[in-house]
Amino acid sequence: MKRYVIERLLRSLISIFLVTTVVYAIVFTMVPRNLIFKQDPNYNKMIKTPDSKANYENTVYERMGYIDYYNTKELQEKAAKFDKSVTTAGTAKNEKIYKDYIKSIGNGWTLHRFENKEFYATREIPLYERVYKFYANLIVIDHPWRIHDSSNPKLERYVRFENDKSVGWALTGSGTEHKYLIYFNGEFPYIHQNIVTFNLGTSYPTYANIPVLQVITQGQGRTISKDVTFPTGVTKSSPINIYTRTYKSPKNADSRDKANFGNDPYTNTLNNYADPSMISNSFVIGVIGVIISYIIGLPLGMLMARYKDGWFDTLSTASITFMLALPSVATIYIIRYIGSSLFGLPDSFPLLGASSPSSYVLPALILGILSVPRIVVWFRRYLVDQQGSDYVRFARAKGLSEVEISRHHLFKNAMVPIVSGIPGSILLAITGATLTETIFAFPGMGKMLIDSIKAANNSMVVGLTFIFTVLSILSLLIGDLLMTVIDPRIKLAGKGGK
Template sequence: MKKYIIERLLRSLVSIFLVTTLTYAIVFSLVPRKLIFKQDANYNKLAKTPDMKTNYENTIFERMGYLEYYTSKELQAKAAKTNPTVTTEANASNEKIYQDYIKSIGRGWQLKRFEESKEFYATREIPLYERVWNFYANLIQIDHPWRVQDKSNPDLPRYIRLENDKSVGWALVGSGTIHKYLVYVNGQFPYLHQNLITLNLGTSYPTYGNIPVLQVITQGQGRAKTEQVTFPTGVTKTSSVNIYSRTYKSPSQADARDKANYGADDPYTATQTNFTDPSMISSSFKIGIIGVIISYVLGLPLGLLMTRFKGTWFDSLSTSAMTFLLALPSVAVIYIVRQTGSSIFGLPNAFPILGAADMRSYILPAFILGFLAVPGLALWFRRYLVDQQSSDYVRFARAKGLSEAEISKKHLFKNAMVPIVSGIPGAIIFAIAGATLTETVFAFPGMGKMLIDSIRAANNAMVIGLVFIFTSLSIISLLLGDILMTIIDPRIKLSSKGGK
């Protein structure tokens, strides 16, 4: 068992690497980079200022990993190390100095000039293989007391220790780390939280501009939520600050409010905001899990009844109905259920009507995800049970005098639970990732439509991040399915001798 899990984990890591790398190569080589500006309102405002437009483009391209960029001042500072007489002025002598400097550093750097001011700047196109390497090299971030290197704060203490913090209670806190609270417990799922090891999936742009991809997916949504917050100075006030999200901020950038809330000597004043609605990943998991429960509650008994009454009018009618539902376009089912639920049962036909605080907002999206999976599950279960009816153990049970109902209940259904249980984790992931139409129709703030929205907006970092997450969850779900099989049927051994 242990050997199988280790081997499976290694194969899973290889699969995640291959899928993510292939997606990265396709997105960053085949998608025209200019497309990322089509939804950027700030970029369109710079059309009449060519220098500012060029600087903006290069800054964004650098942030997204396409190139390295030295502005005029940065280039002057770099070149001044070899020739202190250089300035930012657009003259021949400075151009010669810059050309010599560019030649000395090599690696594909090019000297360029702004259109209006004629001042110099430099760029270097980063090869695709180097971008892929940088993505994986920075993927896993480990926080430690020497992560922060702030020259303006040379006396910053450096430690990790367990403290009874005034704001959050007992927690593993750090200094010199990026995050203040490295491990802590609160009443929010999953209750035990950690910032020691985090994933860096890049920065979102142009949608959710300049926010880390993982933060976009995991942070709350909607309006800012205010509540009573106790700050490190002991002051308790109504605020939307998420006190658990404290990260390092240079004291030179702190304002009077920061000092009043956190103290003059505490540099951990950068925080995120609490929101009224749950995160994308939380919302998607809610309707995904409920949808899978609905599909199994409806699909399995129906498939069992179709098998029990095989060849009767009930079986023929049910098979025809399930086949019709499979052939019916998903969008038609979504609109029919949406209209029926809204007009007859008074349920909201769009998520924003009642919002995340009302459970009725989740009923129709979750029911649709479950209902769409019922036909395929019921027909598969019927076909599986029909195949099993000709098995030796079923003939032996009949020979013992057991009724068909007893055989179905005690033997067929029990054996069928093994493949059923193994598919539950994957079904949940499929419901989350495949909820694109449902989430779009209901304006549901989940992860399903985020991938399509990101592709449409040329948000390459978000596309790569979501592909990485969905691939990882899918592969993990396969492993969990195998483990669940061994729990349901101990005869199954996940080893090279016992079979895989």
């Protein structure tokens, strides 16, 4: 078992690497990079200021990993180490110095000029270098020597458990990026950690300059205020999420920071939001959808197998075949129309928002119904195959009824592949909800993927692909392990680990 799990994890890592790398290469080479400015309002205001526009473009390209960029000031500071007489003026003398400097550093750098004659330099980053940087910075480990702030040389450095005034017992740090490395609260998944995190890049142009993982996991909608106890001991109503405290240089602190946090430099925080995060929303409708699909699909598949070739099986098979042939978008619109017209359910999530449970009913129901045909076909086929097995014939010979055989033998054995497929079904419902979430304007990860593709938000596309790939492979592993729990006779690895 141990060898199987280790080998499976190694193969999984290779699969994650290959899938993410291929998507990264496609997105960052085949998608025209200028498309990222289509939905950037700041960019569209710079039409009449070409120098500012060029500087803005290069700054964004640098942030997204397309290029290395030295603006006029940065280039002058770099070149001054080569020749101290250089200035930012667009003179012939400076041009010669800059060209000599660019030539000396090589590595693909190119000198350019703004319309005001000042200079700047860029370097196209090769794809292999970009991919390397992505994986090199993917896993971030927080530790007491992570923060280096010359303006705060006396910063303490420690990691310890303590009863913090603001959050209670927690593993806290100083010199770390996050104040709370491990903490506990009443929000899913209840135990939280900031020791190991993922850096999936920065979102742009939608949710501009916010880390991809933060976009997916933070709340949505309007901010809400709660009673918060600050490190100074003062409790007051505030939208601040005290658990998200990160380091902020004291030189940038303002009077409000001093009033709330005293001399503690961990004053950067996020807000509390009224609505759940994208990943929470997708998880909710995904899990409910899977429950619905199995509640409908398993009994229906069992009845079809029980009365094989009868009128019920024939009629059900025809219905299932029709559902499989019907485009998903048609199924979604039919259920949406029936639910809104006959039962008064909202046909768009924003109508009532996350505060109303009815907003989740139709999206979850649709995800469940879309999965029913696959479950019914698979389960019926499995039971029909098993009906001819030796143990079933032996049970009939003993005088057991067909109901008893189905209940005590067929269904019990069928539980093994059922349990194996549940994690994958949940993931399929979450990641495959792109169409449903888009039609309902549902704020989940599936809709976010579609929106990111349309907006050329390349970092978000790669980040979501990475998350979906990891969850897919993890669900397959969990499914295999669950099979051994249900039926200990199953061995995932034979003798010698093969």
